[in-house]
Amino acid sequence: MRPIPTCAMLTDQEGTMSGVRKARLLDAPAIARIEVETWQTTYAGILTDKSLLNMSVARLTTSWTAELRRWPRGIVVWDGDERGLLGYGQCGRQRDPALPYKGEVFMLYVTPDAQGMGIGRQLLLALMANLVASNYPSALVWVLRANPARFFYERLGARLVMNRQIPFDGRLVDALGYGWDDLSATLDQWVRSGDRSTGP
Numbered sequence: 772m773r774p775i776p777t778c779a780m781l782t783d784q785e786g787t788m789s790g791v792r793k794a795r796l797l798d799a800p801a802i803a804r805i806e807v808e809t810w811q812t813t814y815a816g817i818l819t820d821k822s823l824l825n826m827s828v829a830r831l832t833t834s835w836t837a838e839l840r841r842w843p844r845g846i847v848v849w850d851g852d853e854r855g856l857l858g859y860g861q862c863g864r865q866r867d868p869a870l871p872y873k874g875e876v877f878m879l880y881v882t883p884d885a886q887g888m889g890i891g892r893q894l895l896l897a898l899m900a901n902l903v904a905s906n907y908p909s910a911l912v913w914v915l916r917a918n919p920a921r922f923f924y925e926r927l928g929a930r931l932v933m934n935r936q937i938p939f940d941g942r943l944v945d946a947l948g949y950g951w952d953d954l955s956a957t958l959d960q961w962v963r964s965g966d967r968s969t970g971p
């Protein structure tokens with residue numbers, strides 16, 4: 772049985788092993804690159820071509836550098852060693868205090884060439900562990916209704932609990948809220964199942 776990578780266990784030291792680790796300040800350009808790549812493939816036909824083409828790795832590097840300074844603990848990456856970063860995720864305190872979920876998964880992106888290999892699951896489990904360790908026992912993630920990634924969250928134990936329109940790309944779009952009432956129970960379940968994902 773492979774242990775679930777919790778942030779408490781993750782290393783931030785220089786290493787040669789592939790896998791999930793805490794993000795470092797120097798990861799900002801690679802995170803920005805993944806964000807542009809995944810948005811341009813995932814949201815083509817959902818968001819406008821103009822806004823997708825206007826995405827800038829340089830601008831996003833600046834904002835990710837600020838995020839990494841603000842709360843690095845909420846950001847994890849999947850380091851493919853010589854292949855570079857292949858995915859990242861970010862979590863933290865629920866932005867809407869009216870919702871009954873203490874934590875939130877803000878984003879989770881795996882580079883297109885590496886999708887379907889178990890990386891997203893490893894990153895999400897690390898984010899969940901991170902939330903639990905930060906005293907956020909439950910969490911919500913928002914997914915665009917048009918994005919099939921919602922089935923990934925269902926596979927990882929989330930329940931469809933709400934829908935709303937959210938501001939996205941300068942307009943309101945339909946989004947679905949998927950919740951985990953008990954992150955520890957979800958993590959335990961994956962530990963018991965042996966976290967069958969191994970990554971590429």
Ligand SMILES: CC(C)(COP(=O)(O)OP(=O)(O)OC[C@H]1O[C@@H](n2cnc3c(N)ncnc32)[C@H](O)[C@@H]1OP(=O)(O)O)[C@@H](O)C(=O)NCCC(=O)NCCS
Nearest residue numbers: 813879880881886887888889890891892919920922923926
């Ligand atoms: C959604 C995403 C993060 C999933 O990561 P991934 O590495 O591709 O997924 P994994 O290989 O870890 O899949 C884990 C499980 O979920 C399933 N799954 C993954 N994506 C799925 C999808 N779109 N529909 C149904 N099942 C899916 C896998 O089949 C696998 O199931 P298994 O346990 O039976 O083997 C990734 O595909 C991605 O970055 N997509 C584009 C960006 C995006 O939409 N991000 C989410 C924004 S909210």
